Amino acid sequence: MSVEELKNxxxxxxxxxxxxxxxxxxxxxxxxxxGNAVLYSNxxxxxxKLKDWHGTLATCNQALSSTEPDDKTKIKLLWRKSIxxxxxxxxxxxxxxxxxxxxxxxxxxxxxxxLESLEDKIKQLDAELIEIPIQFADSLPPKYMPRxxxxxxxxxxxxxxxxxxxxxxSPTALFLSELSKKQPSEREQYYKYVxxxxxxxxxxxxxxxxxxxNFLEFYVEAATNYLASSDDRFLENIIKHLEAFxxxxxxxxxxxxxxxxxxxxxxxxxxxxxxxxxxxIWT
Numbered sequence: 001m002s003v004e005e006l007k008n009x010x011x012x013x014x015x016x017x018x019x020x021x022x023x024x025x026x027x028x029x030x031x032x033x034x035g036n037a038v039l040y041s042n043x044x045x046x047x048x049k050l051k052d053w054h055g056t057l058a059t060c061n062q063a064l065s066s067t068e069p070d071d072k073t074k075i076k077l078l079w080r081k082s083i084x085x086x087x088x089x090x091x092x093x094x095x096x097x098x099x100x101x102x103x104x105x106x107x108x109x110x111x112x113x114x115l116e117s118l119e120d121k122i123k124q125l126d127a128e129l130i131e132i133p134i135q136f137a138d139s140l141p142p143k144y145m146p147r148x149x150x151x152x153x154x155x156x157x158x159x160x161x162x163x164x165x166x167x168x169x170s171p172t173a174l175f176l177s178e179l180s181k182k183q184p185s186e187r188e189q190y191y192k193y194v195x196x197x198x199x200x201x202x203x204x205x206x207x208x209x210x211x212x213x214n215f216l217e218f219y220v221e222a223a224t225n226y227l228a229s230s231d232d233r234f235l236e237n238i239i240k241h242l243e244a245f246x247x248x249x250x251x252x253x254x255x256x257x258x259x260x261x262x263x264x265x266x267x268x269x270x271x272x273x274x275x276x277x278x279x280x281i282w283t
């Protein structure tokens with residue numbers, strides 16, 4: 001089988017959501033044509049879908065160091081490298097990769113928005129750090145020093161931990177991101193929670209830090225679940241939410257983790273409810 005045939009086969013597996021299989025096929029193609037940067041770029045995208053950040057990073061680095069990609073492919077590789085580095089909390093390296101990509105395409109809004117969001121995140125992290133000169137370490141309050149003695153503590157002596165608000169009126173981005181970890185028995189009530197939210201809440205939360213991929217996955221699941229039922233209470237909200245999401249920074253990244261079949265199902269259900277093709281919202 002030729003390189004082009006393998007590439008097409010890998011693309012078909014990718015479109016079908018068979019990301020592990022697409023990686024295997026791209027690897028076979030790379031063995032035949034190790035200098036083909038597009039194959040590495042496609043493979044990196046499959047790793048992103050699998051949330052295999054080390055695989056994504058290794059693939060991008062290999063392509064950037066051992067092939068000669070054209071500018072378009074190099075931009076994709078640098079961007080995908082940046083995504084992996086951000087997920088691995090290697091923010092300064094992610095920023096460097098994004099800046100290199102922007103040098104090749106200064107007018108790319110997706111890249112510049114991602115860089116702005118990343119810089120905001122770095123500033124927030126820096127603001128949380130406190131630098132203490134080493135000469136003052138011994139004079140730190142006890143709570144900052146390691147304990148030298150350990151005591152048995154009775155359970156009755158431990159103060160109760162206040163229960164977190166289950167459905168906060170003003171959720172944090174972290175709270176929304178964690179919804180994807182809810183057990184199946186709990187998810188239904190949180191579906192209602194995210195769907196009834198005013199779209200301005202999401203706009204305010206994500207306008208600087210960017211849309212969270214875990215939350216977007218959960219939201220699409222929630223919207224699909226309700227649109228498949230006879231319950232139309234949240235129909236208008238869902239449309240407004242989707243319109244708000246696509247305008248937030250990092251939507252293009254977050255949406256990578258939503259399969260084509262999931263998006264198709266969502267918008268087919270919307271079309272059945274509204275008699276309108278609203279797919280253009282997503283694109």
